[in-house]
Amino acid sequence: MTSNANPKYLWWQTGVVYQIYPRSYMDANGDGIGDLPGITQRLDYIKDLGVEAVWLSPMYPSPMHDFGYDVADYCDVNPTFGTLADFDVLLAEVHKRGMKLMLDLVPNHTSSEHPWFLESRSSRDNPKRDWYIWRDPAPDGGVPNNWLSHFGGPAWTFDEKTGQYYLHQFVKQQPDLNYRNLEVVEAMRDVMRFWLDKGVDGFRVDVIGLMMKDEQFRDEPISPNWDGRTPFGKLDHIYTANLPEVHDLIRGMRKVLDSYDDRMMVGETYLPNDMLMVYYGTPEQRECHLPFNFQLILAPWDAAKVRKMVDDYEAVLPADAWPNWVLGNHDQHRLSTRIGAHQARVANMLLLTLRGTPTCYYGDEIGMQDVPIPAHMIQDPPAVNMPEIAHIVGRDPERTPMQWNALPNAGFSAPDAKEAWLPLAANYTEVNVEQESSNPYSFLSYFKKLMALRKSSPALTVGSYRSLELGSPKAQASCFVYERQAEGQRMLVALNFSAREQKIGLSLPGSGKLVLSTRLDREGDVQFADLTLRPNEGCVIAL
């Protein structure tokens, strides 16, 4: 195999992105909350995983009503996480190791403690009044329309002092900015330039599709597809999300990025394919380098359904658009909890061998699971606001401290440090980086082999994708098999989604060389006609 250093492709196409939730990765100062110096201490580990780029969830000053997604100053670091000087060290150390650093940009809303909002709410004639979305009460004094907050309740809060309501699509401490005001547009571009000038390599843009709302503030219709799970799902969000105007705004943001070398933007977009593709823009008017593709998180874990999903996505992706895949993030239950520890290996093989950029969530590489949070320790706002559905909407379970070793505090903080901000997993003495590093069959050892295989293989990093029909209906229902091909190299990926042995029965002549099994216990020649996958096994086979 040859190196994947292919000058035709860019870092965000061939590389793997690794998401860090700063509160939970590494606590260097012993206050029970992760910080930037902590992340810097762990960069050699991250480099060793084979990661290309690190994405940090927000580390800006914030009163933490949504754990940093309520930004009180876009151009500084929260003292809990360190200082701007700590950030500069982190950035330099990331670059020294040949990696990239991406920040979370949260343009849709600020914190209610941001100086812009303090000004805006101070009086109706303040010059920044129109930087946010203020509306008069309805004739009966109630909310201006029926728009809902994602985190429960109406999206409007009344401001006694000035007698109007302001819009917030998340908690009331997260007022939405008004992007119909061009000063706001320019202010956010300045924020981007501040970090890009420092050398930051790109942004993950929070709720990118929500930045524009209906100019007439029309009521949203009841959704015909409501499944009753969350109150927010009751409405069809046609006036608060994915408005045509949002695309102009994104094109403007892209222009800022394009005025620098080699930077990128990935948008947070939970959308069906037809709407998702629009977020790439066109060759003349580019938008996101990558609009996040979250289908693997949302899909039922079923071989035939996943195959169809991948095929459908591949089929509609414009020729010049680069695919991407994600298995987990700070808003979703952990992969290993969703589909089980055995299938988590299969899922990672899928993530890292599909065509496109993979994004991995910290801790998934060691098989971390959701940690049950006792009711009195719940911190996440949607879970606090809607306790009856905390198990659905609560995100604390997937945000618990990274498990580094078996010592008290799991190496997340020193053994004598303050108690961590969220509880540790009960099994952290077994599931941790140190333990798994010394076990050649561990999840971590597997993950690293898979990452190395991907990196060394042009077929896996940049090759074409084609899914294969299987010999029997049973295999077809339980397994997903595809081929990747580039530069004369052909790789076959065969994944068994079931807990039963499956004879694949490929109609290919001769044999291939099995280069990686999820179980790490077999390699070498395999006859295609006899190819059998053991329960929950995935294999990569060189043709």
Ligand code: NOJ
């Ligand atoms: C999406 C983020 O991923 C989530 O964590 C946050 O609560 C909301 N946007 C609001 O910023």
